[in-house]
Amino acid sequence: MNLERLKPHLPWITLALLVVIVSLIDPNFLNPASMLSLAADIVPLFIMALGITFAIYIGGIDLSAQSMANMVTVVATVLLTSMGAWVAVFCVLLGGLFGAFSGFVTTRFYVPSFISTLAVGGVAFSVAQWLSGQRSVSMNAAERDALFGWMISKTAGVPHELMIAAVLLLVCWFIERRTVVGRNLKAIGAGELAAVASGISVARYKTIAFALSGALAALAGLLFAVKLSGGAPSVANGFLLPAIVAVLVGGTPLTGGVGGVVNTMIGTLIVAVIRASMLYLEINATQQQMFFGLILIAAIALTIDRAKLKIVK
Amino acid sequence: MYEMQKIEKRFPGVHALKAVDFQVKRGEIVGLVGENGAGKSTLMKVIYGAYAPDDGKILKDGRQVRFDSPIAALKAGIGMVFQEQSLILNLSVMENIFLGNEAQFSRAGLIDWRAMADAARQQLKKVKLDIDPARKTSSLSFAQRQLVELAKVLTLEERVEGDLVILLDEPTSVLSREEVELLFGIIRELTKRASFIFVSHRMDEVLSISDRIYVMKDGAVVDVVEKGKASIEDIQHKMVGRAVDKEYYRERRRKPYDHSKVLVELDSVSLPGRVRDISFKLHAGEVLCLVGAEGSGREGIIRAIYGMITPTSGSVKIRDRHLPQVSPRAAAGAGVGYVPRERKVEGIVSGMSVFENMTLSQQSRFSKGGILNLAAERALARDWIGKLSIKASSELADCGNLSGGNQQKVVLSKWRSGGSDIMLLDHPTRGLDIGAKEDVYEMVRDMCDDGVGIVLVADTFEEAIGLAHTIIVVKDGRMRKRFDCGEGTAPTPYELLHHMA
Incomplete structure (x- = not known):
């Protein structure tokens, strides 16, 4: 079996190897309760990564996800009292709108997505600072428990966050595999020029990809706010790098067209195991980003489809 | 001085060069003509080192050579003046002339611009171009740029041992009548410095400047015509005259x-x-x-x-x-259905299956409320795979792995199945083998009948x-x-x- 044939299977092989290695170092790792809580902890990151998957799937990138989540923690906290449960809908729409704006800038003005999303992320971050007055804001605990408490409770020992993650994965998988949107995103990622020549309105579907990414980043932010019972313009900082790592090590290359949301689930689990092992190996939390930076570089180098890239700047 | 013996080159599905013999003598201008797809560009690419031949020998100055890259060919004294000019427009003329060879003017990492300008003037003199070497290239006329390009290639004279061979690919396509005459005068004079291979579809020009003309057709050299021994008509008949x-x-x-x-x-x-x-x-x-x-x-x-x-x-x-x-x-x-020239880039999406490619342009017919009906899509694809006898393992096969002819059938059925x-x-039929071409012709007639x-x-x-x-x-x-x-x-x-x- 050659490397090309092996490539699609590398993500889960990596995951399996990592689990074996970590459980050899620390047998407690395999304890079901600790595994469940490990998985639940990573759910906001997973939701963010799900969104970024759509942006990367078409060959773009979404660097605004982290700022979007930051903004939503603040927006959700500030508006919880006045809007009630509708705040969730509002936040997701807001995220989708910001994402769609990135898409509009990218497709209309031919601004590469890494710049348009970086800029829109800057706007989102600033909105968060302005709304929060640069302080942490907290939710009314009673309101939160009444409206969103279910998100972070458990049924038969299984955290509801995991169920949320599972439902979102299913929805995203359905969009990717069974809808016109998903088909067109794949066509754009795998062969944009052929998509154009087939009469697909590429700009529209690219915008949809970024809107999906924004909406999911907003959901991640909402879950954060509920977990922390409040928000701040910086709570989600440090999530962007691992989220992108999760997408790439999962097997969706920066060049797009292959991989998808199921890959991102595997990638997120890889990130979770790496994080957990860093704890066991007593690596300081402040040093984690160094590792994720290095892993990101390795993952990009391994997964990128060089046939599609003529020039890199 | 430069000689090719029995050069062979194959691409998947195409025999691009068939036992090509080709020779350039010192100081000679050799013409190369042929229809699109006759193998001219492949031959040129082999000459300037962009392709390595699959078989055959290349001799330069009596020694056998093998080039893995255009740089290797340059080092052996084989230069190319590109049809789409390769000058960088926002650099000065001298920077372009010595692009990649600035080291000779550098002292402690800094470039001695005056020395470079002097050297550039020397090169420009060879092509009789009297301009300031510090001028921005974008301010030159097309004809002047062509000459700068030629001067750039002529720097090889000082840089490499042995005789020069310079390829000119459609050098006159953007020039006026007078500019062409000027260029030809310069080229004739330069034959004491180098030999030239002249590629053009303007038959009168090829005849007027070449000492010998190679006529290519279907990947083979079908004739070599000496100067003055043939008319435009003769050569054109040789280029196209297959018994149809x-x-x-x-x-x-x-x-x-x-x-x-x-x-x-x-x-x-x-x-x-x-x-x-x-x-x-x-x-x-x-x-x-x-x-x-x-x-x-x-x-x-x-x-x-x-x-x-x-x-x-x-x-x-x-x-x-x-x-x-x-x-x-x-x-x-x-x-309206569009079958683009660049089949692999615009025609099919490689990485997507045959059925996904076929319904790409007609997803609204196979979806309700944005949700695709995969079963119906696959049935359609199976139907057309049968109708056009497309060779694919199934409708799920990756379209990128099909042969060119079968890819083209997928593109055609994409439109025809949608009623275009x-x-x-x-x-x-570009890049298809004979059988696949005939299939396409058959489909053209079928479509007309419909x-x-x-x-x-x-x-x-x-x-x-x-x-x-x-x-x-x-x-x-x-x-x-x-x-x-x-x-x-x-x-x-x-x-x-x-x-x-």
């Missing part, structure tokens, strides 16, 4: 088309660039072929019908109506003549001549060449 098998193009199946049913009407259409004043009507059952040289504007005309280019003036009507907007989506929705009855075929109108840009003259009801010759963006190919009134390849060159 009537059955090959299914000519017996060419039936009169329906004059009463106009599918596409172009009225004085002008496009950004050089295309001006194009008018024609495409009828049901008609094959209308656009013939012209590379860059004459044929592709632009097709793309304008498909809504990829917005005309600057004039009108494009589909079935007597203007489209609501100029876009491929609107055109596809109106029943206006087909735009841009080089539909009342489809076809605009075709053919790969060769024979193909155009063999398939078309109507031939329009396009030159420099304008319609030059129209032929109706009824019984006995079809033009000969020579006539076509005469009107386009």
Whole structure:
């Protein structure tokens, strides 16, 4: 079996190897309760990564996800009292709108997505600072428990966050595999020029990809706010790098067209195991980003489809 | 001095060079002519090192050589002046001349600009160009840029041992009559410094400057003509004169088309660039072929019908109506299908399956509320795989792994299965082997029988003549001549060449 044939299977092989290695170092790792809580902890990151998957799937990138989540923690906290449960809908729409704006800038003005999303992320971050007055804001605990408490409770020992993650994965998988949107995103990622020549309105579907990414980043932010019972313009900082790592090590290359949301689930689990092992190996939390930076570089180098890239700047 | 012996080159499905022998003597100007697809560009790429031959020997100055890259060829004294000029416009003339070879002027990492300017003046003198070497290249005329490019290649004289061979690829295509004369004068004078290989589709120029002319056809050298021993006509007959098998193009199946049913009407259409004043009507059952040289504007005309280019003036009507907007989506929705020249880039999406490719342009027919009906899509694909005998393991096979001919069938069935009855075929047989070509010709006839109108840009003259009801010759963006190919009134390849060159 050659490397090309092996490539699609590398993500889960990596995951399996990592689990074996970590459980050899620390047998407690395999304890079901600790595994469940490990998985639940990573759910906001997973939701963010799900969104970024759509942006990367078409060959773009979404660097605004982290700022979007930051903004939503603040927006959700500030508006919880006045809007009630509708705040969730509002936040997701807001995220989708910001994402769609990135898409509009990218497709209309031919601004590469890494710049348009970086800029829109800057706007989102600033909105968060302005709304929060640069302080942490907290939710009314009673309101939160009444409206969103279910998100972070458990049924038969299984955290509801995991169920949320599972439902979102299913929805995203359905969009990717069974809808016109998903088909067109794949066509754009795998062969944009052929998509154009087939009469697909590429700009529209690219915008949809970024809107999906924004909406999911907003959901991640909402879950954060509920977990922390409040928000701040910086709570989600440090999530962007691992989220992108999760997408790439999962097997969706920066060049797009292959991989998808199921890959991102595997990638997120890889990130979770790496994080957990860093704890066991007593690596300081402040040093984690160094590792994720290095892993990101390795993952990009391994997964990128060089046939599609003529020039890199 | 430079010699190729029995050079072979194959690409998947194509035998591009067949035992080519080629020779350049010191101080000689050698012409190289052939139709599109005859193997000229492949041969050139082998000469300047972009392709390594599969078999055969290359001798330079009596020694056998093998180039893995254009740089290796440069080091052996083989330079190339590109058709699309390779100068970097925002650099100065001297920076361009010594691009990549600045080291000789650098002292402690800093460039001695005065020394470079002096050296550049020396090079410019060789091509009789009296300009300030510090000038921005973008401020030069095309003819001047051509000469700078030549001067750049001539720096090889000081840099490498042995004799120089310089390839000129269509060097006159953007020059005026006087500029061409000037260039030829310079080239003739430079033959004491180098030998030249001159590639052009302008037959009179090739004849006037070359000492010997190699004529290529179907990947082989079919004749070598000495200076003064041949006329333009002789050479053109050799370039195109294959005995054409009537059955090959299914000519017996060419039936009169329906004059009463106009599918596409172009009225004085002008496009950004050089295309001006194009008018024609495409009828049901008609094959209308656009013939012209590379860059004459044929592709632009097709793309304008498909809504990829917005005309600057004039009108494009589909079935007597203007489209609501100029876009491929609107055109596809109106029943226009586009089979692009770059099959692997624009035709198919490799990485997607056969069925996904086939329904790419017609997803609304296979979805409800945005949700796809995979079973129906796959059934359609199986149906067309059977109809066109597409060789694929199943409808789930990756389209990128199919052979060129089968990929083309997928592209054609994408449009035909969606009911498109206006087909735009841009080089539909490019890079296909004979059998696959015949399949495409068969499909062209089938489509005409179904009342489809076809605009075709053919790969060769024979193909155009063999398939078309109507031939329009396009030159420099304008319609030059129209032929109706009824019984006995079809033009000969020579006539076509005469009107386009």
